[in-house]
Amino acid sequence: MSGVDPNARINLSKANVLLVDGSQHSLDMLVQIMKGFGAAEVHRAQGVGETERLLKSKSFDLIVIDPNLADGDGYALVRDLRHSTNGSPNAFIPVILVSGHARASDVAKARDTGANYFVAKPITPNVLLQRIMFVSRDKRPFVEVGAYVGPDRRFKFEGPPPGSDGRRNNDLKSPLGTADEPNMSQNEIDMMIKPQRVLL
Amino acid sequence: MSVVVRKFEPDAKLKKMLDQPGGVTAEQALARAKQGLESIREDCLGATDEKVASLQALAGGNELTRGAKMYRLSNEVFAEAGAFGLGELSAVAHSLCSLLAAHEGSMPPRAAVAVHVEAMRALRRPELAGDKTARMAVLQGLRGVVQKFTAP
Numbered sequence: 001m002s003g004v005d006p007n008a009r010i011n012l013s014k015a016n017v018l019l020v021d022g023s024q025h026s027l028d029m030l031v032q033i034m035k036g037f038g039a040a041e042v043h044r045a046q047g048v049g050e051t052e053r054l055l056k057s058k059s060f061d062l063i064v065i066d067p068n069l070a071d072g073d074g075y076a077l078v079r080d081l082r083h084s085t086n087g088s089p090n091a092f093i094p095v096i097l098v099s100g101h102a103r104a105s106d107v108a109k110a111r112d113t114g115a116n117y118f119v120a121k122p123i124t125p126n127v128l129l130q131r132i133m134f135v136s137r138d139k140r141p142f143v144e145v146g147a148y149v150g151p152d153r154r155f156k157f158e159g160p161p162p163g164s165d166g167r168r169n170n171d172l173k174s175p176l177g178t179a180d181e182p183n184m185s186q187n188e189i190d191m192m193i194k195p196q197r198v199l200l
Numbered sequence: 201m202s203v204v205v206r207k208f209e210p211d212a213k214l215k216k217m218l219d220q221p222g223g224v225t226a227e228q229a230l231a232r233a234k235q236g237l238e239s240i241r242e243d244c245l246g247a248t249d250e251k252v253a254s255l256q257a258l259a260g261g262n263e264l265t266r267g268a269k270m271y272r273l274s275n276e277v278f279a280e281a282g283a284f285g286l287g288e289l290s291a292v293a294h295s296l297c298s299l300l301a302a303h304e305g306s307m308p309p310r311a312a313v314a315v316h317v318e319a320m321r322a323l324r325r326p327e328l329a330g331d332k333t334a335r336m337a338v339l340q341g342l343r344g345v346v347q348k349f350t351a352p
């Protein structure tokens with residue numbers, strides 16, 4: 001169960017979740033997963049029109065959507081939702097995009113929708129639960145800049161999560177071990193903090 | 201030219217909800233979700249077989265919009281077979297999606313499409329269900345054929 005603490009508690013017993021997918025069977029799978037997580041109410045939609053109607057009539061706590069819908073563009077639907085700031089209760093709720101095979105153009109569209117996270121299919125309960133927990137704890141502010149409304153897309157890299165070795169080649173391993181270079185002098189440290197000072 | 205940026209913090213309703221006392225542990229949530237998925241396994245895999253049959257019918261036809269329809273169906277097979285652990289079938293469907301996406305607006309060579317559909321059908325044969333080596337051989341064979349079609 002990598003990535004999720006098995007003892008972490010989640011309470012979705014009051015959550016109203018909207019699941020959107022063009023495939024009935026993919027929707028069935030998402031419903032089973034969300035019910036397994038204990039979601040109180042699970043609404044499903046297979047098309048843009050149906051989704052828009054639900055978004056206008058109900059207040060949701062989370063949307064999980066595959067934007068490749070048969071009757072329209074699900075990416076535009078999410079983007080429009082983020083712009084629906086005229087009192088819509090759903091404008092800024094967490095949105096997780098799920099997608100199967102994605103064309104290069106779809107990746108750019110996904111980035112610009114204002115969704116909180118992107119999950120690649122095939123969906124597994126582990127990954128979906130992990131992403132729901134990420135989304136709920138996400139501290140990024142929302143930004144409105146130009147045509148974009150959504151979570152700030154700039155991530156501050158703070159190293160790999162505690163207890164993991166990281167995935168990047170240049171991630172520092174823990175424990176760091178002994179230094180292989182001499183310690184910096186106080187002057188050198190001061191120079192880094194106050195670069196206007198000059199060593200003579 | 202300056203760009204106006206508005207920053208704001210939406211109400212963290214989901215976080216407050218998740219952190220409420222009660223609920224279940226992640227372990228319990230995952231076990232229940234997996235149990236739920238198992239309960240619809242046969243139904244979903246039956247639908248996957250129907251989608252493969254539809255792909256076969258479309259591959260042999262001349263319908264103008266068949267490329268888009270095949271892409272959608274193949275994408276569904278990729279996602280649904282993969283979620284139920286049919287990794288090789290999922291990989292073949294993904295390969296077909298890539299092929300169709302590379303020929304968006306037209307159709308890839310018929311033979312290239314047909315070999316994918318045949319590979320999917322082969323992988324759903326009951327005698328291959330418990331034979332990982334044979335399934336990998338089908339996948340390996342398909343990769344060889346795809347390389348021939350995509351070679352410059």
